[in-house]
Amino acid sequence: MIQIQMTKNPxxxxxxxxxxxxxxDVWTSYDSKNFALEGIxxxxxxxxxxxxxxxxxSGKSTLLKLMNGMMIPSKxxxxxxxxxxxxNNKKFKKMMHSIGYIPQSLGLVRNSTVLENxxxxxxxxxxxxxxxxxxxxEPEIQEAKKxxxxxxxxxxxxxxxxxxxxxxxxxxxxxRALMQKPTILLADEIVSELDHVTAREIMDLIADAQKRMNLxxxxxxxxxxxxxxxxxxVAVIKEGQKILEIGVEGxxxxxxxxxxxxxxxxxxxxxxxxxx
Amino acid sequence: MTPKNNIIIGIIIALLVVASYNxxxxxxxxxxxxxxxxxxxxxxxxxxxxxxxxALWAMFETIQMAFIGTTVGVAIALPLSMFAxxxxxxxxxxxxxxxxxxxxxxxxxILWAILFVIMVGLGPFAGVLAIIMYTIGFxxxxxxEAIETIDSDPMDAVSSIGVSKWxxxxxxxxxxxxxxxxxxxxxxxxxxVRQTSILGLVGAGGIGFYIINYIKFFExxxxxxxxxxxxxxxxxxxxxxxxIRDKYIxxxxxxxxxxxxxx
Ligand SMILES: Nc1ncnc2c1ncn2[C@@H]1O[C@H](COP(=O)(O)OP(=O)(O)OP(=O)(O)O)[C@@H](O)[C@H]1O
Ligand SMILES: [Mg+2]
Numbered sequence: 001m002i003q004i005q006m007t008k009n010p011x012x013x014x015x016x017x018x019x020x021x022x023x024x025d026v027w028t029s030y031d032s033k034n035f036a037l038e039g040i041x042x043x044x045x046x047x048x049x050x051x052x053x054x055x056x057x058s059g060k061s062t063l064l065k066l067m068n069g070m071m072i073p074s075k076x077x078x079x080x081x082x083x084x085x086x087x088n089n090k091k092f093k094k095m096m097h098s099i100g101y102i103p104q105s106l107g108l109v110r111n112s113t114v115l116e117n118x119x120x121x122x123x124x125x126x127x128x129x130x131x132x133x134x135x136x137x138e139p140e141i142q143e144a145k146k147x148x149x150x151x152x153x154x155x156x157x158x159x160x161x162x163x164x165x166x167x168x169x170x171x172x173x174x175x176r177a178l179m180q181k182p183t184i185l186l187a188d189e190i191v192s193e194l195d196h197v198t199a200r201e202i203m204d205l206i207a208d209a210q211k212r213m214n215l216x217x218x219x220x221x222x223x224x225x226x227x228x229x230x231x232x233x234v235a236v237i238k239e240g241q242k243i244l245e246i247g248v249e250g251x252x253x254x255x256x257x258x259x260x261x262x263x264x265x266x267x268x269x270x271x272x273x274x275x276x
Numbered sequence: 277m278t279p280k281n282n283i284i285i286g287i288i289i290a291l292l293v294v295a296s297y298n299x300x301x302x303x304x305x306x307x308x309x310x311x312x313x314x315x316x317x318x319x320x321x322x323x324x325x326x327x328x329x330x331a332l333w334a335m336f337e338t339i340q341m342a343f344i345g346t347t348v349g350v351a352i353a354l355p356l357s358m359f360a361x362x363x364x365x366x367x368x369x370x371x372x373x374x375x376x377x378x379x380x381x382x383x384x385x386i387l388w389a390i391l392f393v394i395m396v397g398l399g400p401f402a403g404v405l406a407i408i409m410y411t412i413g414f415x416x417x418x419x420x421e422a423i424e425t426i427d428s429d430p431m432d433a434v435s436s437i438g439v440s441k442w443x444x445x446x447x448x449x450x451x452x453x454x455x456x457x458x459x460x461x462x463x464x465x466x467x468x469v470r471q472t473s474i475l476g477l478v479g480a481g482g483i484g485f486y487i488i489n490y491i492k493f494f495e496x497x498x499x500x501x502x503x504x505x506x507x508x509x510x511x512x513x514x515x516x517x518x519x520i521r522d523k524y525i526x527x528x529x530x531x532x533x534x535x536x537x538x539x
Contacts, residue, residue, distance in 0.1 A: 070436055095438075097437060120439075121437065123437065123447065131440075
């Protein structure tokens with residue numbers, strides 16, 4: 001899968017590492033006074049199931065909005081698949097087609113049906129006439145139906161979004177993102193308000209899609225438990241700073257970094273100091 | 277009741293008295309004039325029934341004028357409202373469009389009618405044009421306000437896919453504001469039927485044309501019959517639009533509320 005990616009995008013083959021997201025000392029703010037994020041360093045490998053955990057107001061949603069280009073850092077650099085996110089950049093705009101983003105509020109079109117909401121994910125593949133007349137090509141409709149059954153919404157295609165339960169709404173939002181044929185999936189606390197059983201069903205759904213499509217999933221969690229259970233890596237955010245990053249394999253912690261630096265980096269810094 | 281309220285009420289009463297004196301509004305004249313209504317009523321009963329089909333036909337013409345005016349007006353207002361919405365356009369686009377719409381709205385429909393009578397001559401076409409202008413001015417405003425109150429969540433979520441602005445309008449803005457639009461169309465049609473009924477006063481067709489002519493020739497009975505037809509027609513249209521609104525609009529707005537609560 002990774003190799004296919006490389007032949008498709010020859011420019012990437014020159015780069016040996018396979019970092020899909022790289023953030024370097026990223027600062028950002030909504031107003032001029034307070035920073036929502038303060039010097040975030042983050043580097044995410046392709047195909048990772050990455051979790052971001054932290055308290056309310058710590059900056060988790062803000063972090064996701066930086067990854068889909070909806071927000072721009074006031075300082076520092078971000079690269080998504082080696083491209084700087086910017087809505088005015090044609091290359092990134094094209095990239096947005098394959099970044100599935102599920103906001104905390106889900107962002108469904110309430111007065112549209114389940115099927116219509118999901119087909120929105122295929123809009124970048126439609127031409128002007130098709131999208132003006134809502135004339136979705138047959139393969140797209142088949143694809144949507146396939147995804148509908150994968151997320152367990154069969155029989156509810158024609159239901160208006162506002163008539164769905166919380167769990168069903170989340171399934172629609174996931175399906176819309178999958179319809180994009182994404183390479184990155186960003187999901188913001190989509191299971192926080194659900195009961196444990198439904199939350200796990202939805203997490204399984206994403207874990208399954210993640211493996212099947214070789215997605216890089218980046219999910220924000222309120223609940224550290226869920227984060228550790230499902231992710232390969234977990235970053236903990238506190239007051240706009242990354243205070244911890246853990247790599248998990250099964251039950252074991254394979255990598256443990258504190259602050260914005262790995263233990264190795266801390267050692268290196270000490271070494272630099274002593275050399276001076 | 278606080279003393280402050282008393283002062284305010286006192287001022288309002290004083291203003292009422294002064295204003296009434298200035299415009300010659302005398303309650304005594306009103307009471308003395310009441311018996312005249314009886315005379316009109318008497319004349320009305322003695323009008324030959326052959327005028328009723330004419331009245332109905334004139335009303336039908338009026339409704340058709342209002343229908344064309346509303347439909348065409350809304351069709352023009354809808355795209356304009358997309359350009360006038362602040363959340364979809366830059367200042368350089370929405371500001372001039374809003375100024376234009378505000379200018380259109382400063383004219384009441386009867387003034388538009390006069391203008392179009394001068395332009396295209398007497399008759400219903402001038403009336404239709406007047407209704408179109410009036411509808412554009414109002415529906416575009418109501419609609420861009422509705423668009424601006426659309427929840428930003430679906431807008432953000434869908435634009436983060438990197439869709440074009442037109443796709444965003446087609447797949448988010450229109451569905452999310454459609455129930456408002458339907459309600460505005462019904463309201464506007466209702467209102468336009470009433471407006472069209474008086475455009476005849478300046479020669480722009482419709483049932484008002486008959487009414488003003490009967491009044492000119494002191495045929496109050498016939499004028500009254502025509503007015504009763506307007507009254508009944510407006511009541512019927514009002515009732516029908518309430519039914520339509522209940523069926524299609526209340527339902528979806530209720531759904532919105534539920535969604536909003538569950539976040
Ligand atoms: N649109 C906004 N305008 C101004 N400030 C904002 C906005 N959105 C978030 N903030 C502020 O930025 C900070 C981080 O917010 P963010 O939404 O990223 O937190 P979060 O970790 O996602 O919290 P939660 O778990 O409650 O969703 C908070 O202090 C918040 O008040
Ligand atoms: Mg959040």
